[in-house]
Amino acid sequence: MEITLIGSGNVATHIAKACLKAGLPIKQIWSRTIAHAEALANQVGASATSDFSELLPADVFIVSVNDDGIANLPITDTVGHSVIVHTSGATPISVFSGKFENYGVLYPLQTFSKSREIDFREVPLCIEASNETALHVIEELAGKLSDSVYLINSESRQTLHLAAVFACNFTNFLYTASAGLLAEKYLNFDLLRPLISETARKVQNAEPADVQTGPAVRGDESTMERHIKMLDAHPQLREMYHLISAAIKSTSV
Amino acid sequence: MEITLIGSGNVATHIAKACLKAGLPIKQIWSRTIAHAEALANQVGASATSDFSELLPADVFIVSVNDDGIANLPITDTVGHSVIVHTSGATPISVFSGKFENYGVLYPLQTFSKSREIDFREVPLCIEASNETALHVIEELAGKLSDSVYLINSESRQTLHLAAVFACNFTNFLYTASAGLLAEKYLNFDLLRPLISETARKVQNAEPADVQTGPAVRGDESTMERHIKMLDAHPQLREMYHLISAAIKSTSV
Numbered sequence: 243m244e245i246t247l248i249g250s251g252n253v254a255t256h257i258a259k260a261c262l263k264a265g266l267p268i269k270q271i272w273s274r275t276i277a278h279a280e281a282l283a284n285q286v287g288a289s290a291t292s293d294f295s296e297l298l299p300a301d302v303f304i305v306s307v308n309d310d311g312i313a314n315l316p317i318t319d320t321v322g323h324s325v326i327v328h329t330s331g332a333t334p335i336s337v338f339s340g341k342f343e344n345y346g347v348l349y350p351l352q353t354f355s356k357s358r359e360i361d362f363r364e365v366p367l368c369i370e371a372s373n374e375t376a377l378h379v380i381e382e383l384a385g386k387l388s389d390s391v392y393l394i395n396s397e398s399r400q401t402l403h404l405a406a407v408f409a410c411n412f413t414n415f416l417y418t419a420s421a422g423l424l425a426e427k428y429l430n431f432d433l434l435r436p437l438i439s440e441t442a443r444k445v446q447n448a449e450p451a452d453v454q455t456g457p458a459v460r461g462d463e464s465t466m467e468r469h470i471k472m473l474d475a476h477p478q479l480r481e482m483y484h485l486i487s488a489a490i491k492s493t494s495v
Numbered sequence: 496m497e498i499t500l501i502g503s504g505n506v507a508t509h510i511a512k513a514c515l516k517a518g519l520p521i522k523q524i525w526s527r528t529i530a531h532a533e534a535l536a537n538q539v540g541a542s543a544t545s546d547f548s549e550l551l552p553a554d555v556f557i558v559s560v561n562d563d564g565i566a567n568l569p570i571t572d573t574v575g576h577s578v579i580v581h582t583s584g585a586t587p588i589s590v591f592s593g594k595f596e597n598y599g600v601l602y603p604l605q606t607f608s609k610s611r612e613i614d615f616r617e618v619p620l621c622i623e624a625s626n627e628t629a630l631h632v633i634e635e636l637a638g639k640l641s642d643s644v645y646l647i648n649s650e651s652r653q654t655l656h657l658a659a660v661f662a663c664n665f666t667n668f669l670y671t672a673s674a675g676l677l678a679e680k681y682l683n684f685d686l687l688r689p690l691i692s693e694t695a696r697k698v699q700n701a702e703p704a705d706v707q708t709g710p711a712v713r714g715d716e717s718t719m720e721r722h723i724k725m726l727d728a729h730p731q732l733r734e735m736y737h738l739i740s741a742a743i744k745s746t747s748v
Contacts, residue, residue: 332718401680405673410694411709412739418703420658427654441663442695450671456664465585478742486665
């Protein structure tokens with residue numbers, strides 16, 4: 243199974259390394275910036291290009307570019323009867339409809355940073371396919387990369403992606419907010435790191451609603467009032483405090 | 496060092512077990528509800544009471560009750576020259592001023608659930624003391640319970656507590672929100688659990704602002720618009736989406 247990657251960002255990088263580990267050769271890597279294509283190609287023994295017309299035939303084309311870039315790739319003839327997948331949680335499978343014959347989605351539900359190693363076998367892969375031919379190839383590829391493969395349609399995948407924004411992106415912002423509050427008082431963020439770990443560990447075996455702690459769920463109004471006063475200089479955080487505390491109170495009743 | 500615990504909730508339970516593990520005997524456990532006092536007392540070989548007048552002398556009294564309950568404990572004579580500490584992040588040390596001679600704070604910066612085992616040696620303990628005598632005792636006690644002991648004054652501790660509400664309580668609410676969104680579409684929360692783990696792991700060695708991902712930091716407006724439409728039936732979550740996305744955008748510029 244020869245694989246070509248369209249894109250060289252975080253997701254493309256982790257998929258390329260996971261393919262290499264699974265014994266799947268990467269043939270070519272395309273990036274708008276040739277230096278980016280080359281940097282990743284060198285790591286996985288592929289060739290690099292920034293020119294769509296230089297793309298060679300392959301069995302699978304994996305598209306990991308910005309969501310807006312997925313729709314208008316000028317590679318219909320190159321892909322031909324081969325399979326093309328995108329890796330976006332937010333983009334429906336129909337983005338490829340009418341342009342390709344055998345297409346689908348391979349969405350890794352994880353947050354990727356280029357510099358962090360990750361065990362790709364533990365990453366849930368949400369797959370979808372336009373037909374049985376595509377499904378067969380995508381299932382085989384996904385199974386070689388991860389132990390957790392889920393067949394998920396576009397509507398459910400968009401819900402997953404939205405939920406992931408809350409569970410990951412917004413959560414990371416709350417970490418940033420807490421680090422900022424500490425920094426103002428010259429307190430070390432290390433003080434909070436064990437708490438952050440344990441908060442995430444707790445929900446690995448529990449429903450989050452069952453392990454909610456803190457002043458809002460306890461109804462500790464005097465602490466909440468004092469906290470809100472402390473956020474006088476941070477109107478955005480103050481509004482979040484109000485909003486999330488109200489939501490916690492309303493779900494806990 | 497003989498220890499008596501005022502309270503039998505999550506924090507009291509974990510402190511009692513940590514004391515036992517550290518070879519520090521618990522003499523008595525007080526709880527308003529005798530059955531709660533007895534349940535914990537049985538686990539750690541202490542005696543139980545729900546009557547303040549039955550409290551016997553001890554070297555240290557650890558107060559783990561609701562924040563509002565800390566102020567008016569009728570145990571001034573029983574404590575005498577011994578040391579009394581509370582375990583609240585939100586309550587200043589001055590709550591004990593004028594009532595006791597040797598007092599302070601022992602604030603474990605962690606989220607506790609009764610049913611979860613925790614390695615108390617990894618829990619950051621923030622201590623504060625009214626004088627050198629109290630400090631000596633509290634430092635000795637804290638050092639026996641944890642490897643991370645920080646001397647933190649009341650003002651800084653309140654900042655820590657506020658930051659912990661963001662990093663833990665509010666984060667857990669975001670997990671709850673994401674689980675709720677999945678449940679509506681009959682999707683399994685297991686799909687998100689690896690993402691939640693990795694999001695917390697990432698900031699163990701990085702500054703959270705440096706590892707922010709997602710549509711808001713990428714400026715992916717079309718995805719954000721679609722997400723907001725998907726939240727039509729969830730006005731509280733929709734408002735959070737607006738607010739946190741705006742905050743991510745403003746910190747990323």
